[in-house]
Amino acid sequence: MLAATVARFSPDSPLDGLEVGQRPEPEEREHWSTVDVQAATLNHHDLWSLRGVGLRAEQLPMVLGTDAAGVAPDGSRVLVHGVIGADGHGVGPRERRTLLSEKYPGTLAERVAVPTANLVPLPDELSFAEAACLPTAWLTAYRMLFGAGGLTPGDRVLVQGAGGGVATAAIALGAAAGLEVVATSRSAAKRARALELGAAHAVEPGERLPARVDAVVESVGQATWAHSVRSVRPGGTIVVCGATSGDAPPAELTRVFFNEIRVQGVTMGSRDDLAALVRFCARTGLRPVIDSEVPLARVADGLARLEAGEQTGKIVVLP
Structure with a gap:
């Protein structure tokens, strides 16, 4: 074969x-x-x-x-x-x-x-x-948002690096579930595409957000980590599934412990999560x-x- x-x-x-x-x-x-x-x-x-x-x-x-x-x-x-x-x-x-x-x-x-x-x-x-x-990028995004991130309709989420598979999935899934999604990208075209997918805001990496978010979908790593730590609200969660730009620079632990930020790693999801994601897409028309x-x-x-x-x-x- x-x-x-x-x-x-x-x-x-x-x-x-x-x-x-x-x-x-x-x-x-x-x-x-x-x-x-x-x-x-x-x-x-x-x-x-x-x-x-x-x-x-x-x-x-x-x-x-x-x-x-x-x-x-x-x-x-x-x-x-x-x-x-x-x-x-x-x-x-x-x-x-x-x-x-x-x-x-x-x-x-x-x-x-x-x-x-x-x-x-x-x-x-x-x-x-x-x-x-669905089984890697979309499943990972699904679990990051609704499992590890614990987000519910009306919550705010920052998705770093719009354009990648996980980030694109997180924008589409979050918007379909009633989240206020903020996406970042260096590319104006990818920021425009994020808005088309349902993001409420699309900004350049490092730009100050309209408001702090309840959770961050972090798959970029070194290039965006400091922005993620500064953008999440006290008591919020940074969910990490990768580091496409390399491992994070200094972890900014002072901000992490002072603001009681939770950092949660995710690798894909369970078979039951995947079955639920399939049903979500089939029933809502999200593709x-x-x-x-x-x-x-x-x-x-x-x-x-x-x-x-x-x-x-x-x-x-x-x-």
């Missing part, structure tokens, strides 16, 4: 470590199912893997990808939950949590094997491409923002666009 793999680590130029070619079919395992992938999407996790973060040399070549929607062996439409080992189904209760492409081959392939319990039914209202956007689509054979083009930060929304890969 055709698949995109990490063939070698390339910390400074991640695409140099990418290979697209034929790989063996997924291994048959008890309590696992092989899904015919109809759509997958790209994440910064793929670029980190190509740089060598989270993988060992002896694991190579490793198939990339954490998101997929497709067809199960029984012919049903399914969405893949890419967290393996969270509840033990299909791997045993003592296996530590990993994402697809960290221990088990990922979704940037014609077929992917996952524990059968990780399959979420996909309603007809969502296309395969739309659904494939993920798709930046572009690329065939699997030209996945390097999509990864280059992601690395350059040119996308708004998700880049879909079609096997």
